[in-house]
Amino acid sequence: MNKALLESFFRHLGQYVTLSEEEFHDILSFFEERNLAKKEILMHAGGPCTHTHVVLKGCLHMYFVNEKGVERTVQFALENWWLTDLLAFQNKANTDFSIQAVEKSEVLSISLDQQGQLLEKYPQLERYFRLIYQTAYGASIMKMKYLSDFSKEEIYFHFTEHYPKFAQRVPQYLIASFLGLTPEYVSEIRAKKRS
Amino acid sequence: MNKALLESFFRHLGQYVTLSEEEFHDILSFFEERNLAKKEILMHAGGPCTHTHVVLKGCLHMYFVNEKGVERTVQFALENWWLTDLLAFQNKANTDFSIQAVEKSEVLSISLDQQGQLLEKYPQLERYFRLIYQTAYGASIMKMKYLSDFSKEEIYFHFTEHYPKFAQRVPQYLIASFLGLTPEYVSEIRAKKRS
Numbered sequence: 001m002n003k004a005l006l007e008s009f010f011r012h013l014g015q016y017v018t019l020s021e022e023e024f025h026d027i028l029s030f031f032e033e034r035n036l037a038k039k040e041i042l043m044h045a046g047g048p049c050t051h052t053h054v055v056l057k058g059c060l061h062m063y064f065v066n067e068k069g070v071e072r073t074v075q076f077a078l079e080n081w082w083l084t085d086l087l088a089f090q091n092k093a094n095t096d097f098s099i100q101a102v103e104k105s106e107v108l109s110i111s112l113d114q115q116g117q118l119l120e121k122y123p124q125l126e127r128y129f130r131l132i133y134q135t136a137y138g139a140s141i142m143k144m145k146y147l148s149d150f151s152k153e154e155i156y157f158h159f160t161e162h163y164p165k166f167a168q169r170v171p172q173y174l175i176a177s178f179l180g181l182t183p184e185y186v187s188e189i190r191a192k193k194r195s
Numbered sequence: 196m197n198k199a200l201l202e203s204f205f206r207h208l209g210q211y212v213t214l215s216e217e218e219f220h221d222i223l224s225f226f227e228e229r230n231l232a233k234k235e236i237l238m239h240a241g242g243p244c245t246h247t248h249v250v251l252k253g254c255l256h257m258y259f260v261n262e263k264g265v266e267r268t269v270q271f272a273l274e275n276w277w278l279t280d281l282l283a284f285q286n287k288a289n290t291d292f293s294i295q296a297v298e299k300s301e302v303l304s305i306s307l308d309q310q311g312q313l314l315e316k317y318p319q320l321e322r323y324f325r326l327i328y329q330t331a332y333g334a335s336i337m338k339m340k341y342l343s344d345f346s347k348e349e350i351y352f353h354f355t356e357h358y359p360k361f362a363q364r365v366p367q368y369l370i371a372s373f374l375g376l377t378p379e380y381v382s383e384i385r386a387k388k389r390s
Binding site: 124126136137138140143148149180 | 257261269282284291318319322324328330331335336340343344
């Protein structure tokens with residue numbers, strides 16, 4: 001895998017825990033590297049959820065297809081973000097979600113057993129994962145507030161103002177899906193704002 | 196604090212980490228004990244979010260008041276569940292949420308600084324918090340799926356079937372608030388089911 005990407009991941013981990021370069025390279029041996037084409041599926045709804053994934057380059061989204069056949073994105077992951085169906089992952093169960101590459105992506109994937117062995121060998125990584133999940137959980141509580149408090153229009157503009165990186169990189173129809181809006185509605189309010 | 200409650204909390208922690216009784220009593224010294232009357236407010240929206248709380252007995256809920264003046268519950272906590280506005284807590288910021296006792300409750304509260312010192316002295320608790328947040332985050336992703344996938348009626352009956360302990364203990368209007376339903380609607384679908 002590209003050296004610059006691994007260095008970026010090393011710096012990311014270094015924000016949370018102290019690791020030597022040697023330890024980092026040993027840690028990488030617990031992971032599988034995957035290169036994904038744009039739109040490639042990494043996890044299939046209905047199948048087992050065997051791995052959790054961290055994005056080194058690119059963007060993933062996790063979604064389900066609702067009863068009307070409409071795709072609904074529940075989570076995105078850009079660089080250094082983790083993504084999986086955590087409940088299915090920790091129970092080694094089947095998942096209702098799919099994970100797909102939004103753009104050409106490079107990810108590191110780890111199984112529950114490998115993660116268990118990794119954390120046994122490097123217990124300092126417990127702190128890293130604790131902080132990652134703490135923030136993700138906190139953000140999901142905040143998202144629930146926005147979704148139920150804001151008007152549809154406010155939800156869209158709040159999101160694009162607070163996460164401009166996402167708004168620039170991710171196709172509008174996926175942002176719409178994540179916010180529970182239709183692509184048509186998003187086109188309409190963007191046109192209204194421009195005019 | 197009641198000895199049986201502390202023993203129950205000790206057993207709860209013991210499911211995740213190995214601790215001696217002596218360590219457990221030292222750990223308790225990092226917390227403040229609070230006895231809350233029914234409906235007592237533990238955290239006020241607009242004020243600082245200084246502590247995270249674990250319920251030893253009773254039930255808390257965290258809510259905000261939306262623009263229409265309606266209370267919306269975003270999270271409950273029964274025994275051995277933690278509750279706070281995590282983003283505000285970790286940033287020592289003001290919160291948009293309030294926390295209130297649903298029934299007479301006994302809780303342990305810890306500040307961010309005290310939690311930092313606790314985790315420095317007992318790094319094995321990183322694992323405990325990692326698993327707590329991992330499950331909570333996984334569950335919040337699943338909740339987003341239910342809220343956007345199910346009909347209002349399905350949301351209500353799914354919740355009461357999967358969390359019968361909650362459904363028995365928590366007033367119907369709070370369950371309605373948590374699920375984004377009105378109390379009137381919940382009364383209506385319950386009456387329809389009984390008939």
